Amino acid sequence: MLEVRNLVKRFGGLVAVSDVSLDVPEGSIVGLLGPNGAGKTTCFTIIAGFTRADTGTVRFQDRDVTGLPPHQICAQGMVRTFQIVQPFAGLTVQENIAVGAYLHERDRREAMATARRIGQRLGMGTMLDRPAAALTIAGRKRLEIARALATGAKLLLLDEVMAGLIPSEVAEIVAIIRQIRDEGHTFLMIEHVMQAVMSLAETAYVLNHGALIAHGTPAQLVQDPAVIEAYLGHGAAARLQEAGHA
């Protein structure tokens, strides 16, 4: 569904993304992992059209979408969410979700009906008439997913939707994402919460210093020496192995 090939992005002398290629098959949940500053969000901003890559291509559903602006990519069915959710504070939860629906709906009543349906599907039925400013972090994260779904997108790029949530809230969002996937959506997700990655993603890519260092199932990746070293520092894999034998 998504084919990313050889992305490169430099900021001055810093190579933030270095020759990154990845694939997201339709109906899958794919993780994008890596330590802070690895280049994950920059990949998202390029894929979703918020930044141009220096080189490389992005194909979505067999169409070249490289360099298209975000609203055109969104209209084709791919949308990203943001790490820091900023709802329109003066609008209700339902009106915020409807903002996504306006991409395709011209009629306010239709957009609000779509927003209500999606809000209810995401367990926000009792919050729809509340001001978005009153939402907790967990509520904002749900709102962000609801707004993305309201655009009609089929592929959702989720940027750390679990960040800042307590374990019970993580479990709820994990269940919601699984349900949305079962209804026919596809996910590429940046995530630091390993519990969520382990239980959701079939495969994941790991970035370090802008470059891909591993790709595999979450179970394979947590055993991969290159991944362990990227997170815990040089020599960590050997030390862990020694500790395991002791």
Ligand SMILES: Nc1ncnc2c1ncn2[C@@H]1O[C@H](COP(=O)(O)OP(=O)(O)OP(=O)(O)O)[C@@H](O)[C@H]1O
């Ligand atoms: N607009 C920018 N201008 C200059 N440098 C940038 C810009 N955006 C990102 N960077 C740098 O590019 C590198 C990759 O950043 P990015 O935000 O993509 O990493 P990340 O893997 O998403 O990190 P985190 O997990 O902390 O969100 C970092 O060194 C960052 O400081």
